[in-house]
Amino acid sequence: MKELRNVARVAVLLAAGALTTAALPALAQGAQGPQGDTWASIAKLPDWQGIWELDWQHRGLGAARPAPPKLTPAAQAKLDAYKKAQESGKDLQPDQANCLPPGMPGMMTQPYPIEFLYSPGKIAIAVEAYMQLRQVFTDGRPHPKDPDPLFNGHSIGHWEGDTLVVDTVGFVPWSQLSPGIGHSDEMHVVERIHRVGPDTMQIDQTITDPKVLAEPWTVAHYYKLVKDDLREYECEQNNHDSADDQGRPGFKETK
Numbered sequence: 001m002k003e004l005r006n007v008a009r010v011a012v013l014l015a016a017g018a019l020t021t022a023a024l025p026a027l028a029q030g031a032q033g034p035q036g037d038t039w040a041s042i043a044k045l046p047d048w049q050g051i052w053e054l055d056w057q058h059r060g061l062g063a064a065r066p067a068p069p070k071l072t073p074a075a076q077a078k079l080d081a082y083k084k085a086q087e088s089g090k091d092l093q094p095d096q097a098n099c100l101p102p103g104m105p106g107m108m109t110q111p112y113p114i115e116f117l118y119s120p121g122k123i124a125i126a127v128e129a130y131m132q133l134r135q136v137f138t139d140g141r142p143h144p145k146d147p148d149p150l151f152n153g154h155s156i157g158h159w160e161g162d163t164l165v166v167d168t169v170g171f172v173p174w175s176q177l178s179p180g181i182g183h184s185d186e187m188h189v190v191e192r193i194h195r196v197g198p199d200t201m202q203i204d205q206t207i208t209d210p211k212v213l214a215e216p217w218t219v220a221h222y223y224k225l226v227k228d229d230l231r232e233y234e235c236e237q238n239n240h241d242s243a244d245d246q247g248r249p250g251f252k253e254t255k
Helices: 002-015 073-087
Strands: 051-054 114-119 122-127 132-137 154-160 163-169 188-197 200-208 217-226
Parallel strands (some): 132 154
Antiparallel strands (some): 051 114, 051 217, 114 122, 122 132, 154 163, 163 188, 188 200
């Protein structure tokens, strides 16, 4: 399992940017159905118990690669500079080489398992990678007027039938949409999470950012139910895959 996850860690970099453009789904004006505000109402919610992993083969080996996002001129110029630096031989490692988590939206596409944990008024998404815990508040609270910037942002959610709609704002400035593409303080992420089969979960993730994206950017992520447990993840201990301030690799070998 450890070897497979190491391979998947490389694969996630190759898969970055596999997003499609689509219209931003409208949020419901009012929540409907049980919202999990009590243990009794939680029992009426969709059962998502178990461990879920990204299903890389869901689209099939012959599926066409989705189109890249449409960027604003300023964002495109930054991406072009990033690609030019790579072509010149620079190995621009992301902050994850120094054990910082990717933040949203990347945390939902890491090649490590996740688990949904229910409690009254809140759903927590536990992610094995970096031992992250993302909170989705379902108690009807609004976003703060001036949210503290967080890796995972501030998430509020409500149920529309068997679909959990999650609205997230307030992100740290250094997280990325994909390699070479950052975001602004106006990034907004909306997710629609629902089970599409006994062993399959679909998360439709739509990102808007008027300073970076020329139009909303949507991708459907698929997860499969697996027989496994979340394991302890400690990047800081004996980290060999570091990077300096310019993103140059600092790999260390142990003799």
